[in-house]
Amino acid sequence: MPQDLPSPPESTKSKYWRKPLDADTVKVPHGELHIIVNRCKGCRFCVEYCPRDVLEMAEDFNVKGYHYPLVKDEVACVNCQLCEMLCPEFAIFCTQTEDEEEGGGEDEG
Amino acid sequence: MTEETTVTEETQDVAHPMDDLLRMDRMPHIWCPTCGLGTVVTALALALGKSGIPLDDIAVVSGIGCTGRVAGYIKVDSFHTTHGRAIPFATGLHLANPKLKVIVVSGDGDLIAIGGNHFIHAARRNVDITVICVNNFIYAMTGGQVAPTTPLTANASTMPYGNFEPPFNIPHLADSCGAAYVARWSSLHVRRMTTAFAEAIATPGFSLVEVVTPCSTLYARRNRLGTGLDLLKFYHDNCEIQHGADTRSLNIDFQGKITLGKFIERPRPTFLDRLDNWYGQVFGDKYEPYVGDRK
Incomplete structure (x- = not known):
């Protein structure tokens, strides 16, 4: 990446830069995360690369002695499945939740 | 109870979508x-x-090394071959049953060093197999020895003062030998890597996807x-990301820029196309096109 391009500040990582024009018509999908705690080897890939900062590392250890991810912000997950694809241990996955009535983008404003 | 236990219990109801494709008894x-x-x-x-x-129409072949374990974990017909011989084994599978989609998943040390000759000749003949070369820049399983892909000045256990041997540029090697599809992605670019794998499998002929992958224990440490x-x-x-970049420019320097993308997509007659075509010309109507062992 060229040095002169401005990069978004860290605080806006998972927020819109501007409100999309069709924000009230687009239905934002919502996902439910499933974490298989005892498969995790604590690599933090999911926590680091979640575009909506849904996950955080637990204080506790799993059976293998690694810290594992926990869902910090359940509402924010949009079922992008990036965590599921990145996880090298097949320990996290995402399922689409049904019956969504929200207007889209409302949780981020 | 605590939040963790609820999470664990919840996951037992729904199986991980990958579980069907993995040999879970080996996890x-x-x-x-x-x-x-x-x-x-x-x-x-x-x-x-x-x-x-x-x-049932897919076979995965691996050589030796960390990446060689892929064949043991993925639940399709798979074979874990001897060191460097994944491509000749895959060529044999493909020729015995041309309907089979043969995918070779192996590391840089296995495919490019010990299996280097097999690699260039399979690309030259344009055998219809897909090769996924996972490049972690080092021989990881055997203790971090220098590999033909280790960047200049990088440290390896057999190069304790830094590597002075120039490394291979894998996409250029495949391109110059005549591969039909050449791409390079990193293990961070999951979606593009998935698309590249699907494209490589669909491309007739020798297709190569190099995946730059972190090795934490040996290379990084x-x-x-x-x-x-x-x-x-x-x-x-x-x-x-530079699609169609000149493959000569794709050298990877130690901690330098890495160019990713789809570099080559050029359909060429495959090994079996040429065989059928040539013997068809030589023997005329007497020649029956090759269908392998399985009619």
Whole structure:
């Protein structure tokens, strides 16, 4: 990446830069995360690369002695499945939740 | 109870979508924490699902090394061959049953060093197989020895003062030998890697996808680069996507820019096309096109 391009500040990582024009018509999908705690080897890939900062590392250890991810912000997950694809241990996955009535983008404003 | 236990109980109801494609009796796998190989397996499984090919018509062949374990973990017909011989084994599988989609998943040391000759000749003949070369820049399983892909000045256990041998540029090697499809992605670029795998499987002829993958225990630790997560962050900041880039420009320097993308997509007559065509010309109507062992 060229040095002169401005990069978004860290605080806006998972927020819109501007409100999309069709924000009230687009239905934002919502996902439910499933974490298989005892498969995790604590690599933090999911926590680091979640575009909506849904996950955080637990204080506790799993059976293998690694810290594992926990869902910090359940509402924010949009079922992008990036965590599921990145996880090298097949320990996290995402399922689409049904019956969504929200207007889209409302949780981020 | 605590939040963790509810999470665990919840997951027991729904199986991980990858569980059907993995040999779960062999899990957990042997790969280190923050290794990128698990991601590559996920991407391959997704690409296989996307390609719509019945799983019975797919064979995965691996050589030796960390990446060689992929054949043991993925639940399709798979074979773990001797060191460097994944491509000749795959060629044999393909010729015995040309309907089979043969995918070779192996490491840089296995495919490019010990199996280097097999690699160039399979590309030259344009045998219809897909090769996924996972490049972690080092011989990881045997203790971090220098590989033909180790960047200049990088430290390896057999190059304790830094590597002075110029490395191979894998996409250029495949391109110059005549591969039909050449791409390079990193294990961070999961979606593009999945698409590349699907495209490579669909391309007739020799297709190569190089995947740059972090090796946390040997490459990163020996070179004081942190963990695999730090390497993923490095790929995030230093990878440039240039589709169709000149493959001569794709050298990887130690902690330098990495060019990713789809570089070559040129359909050429495959080995079997040429065989049928040539013997058809020589023997005329007496020649029956090759269909392999399985009619």
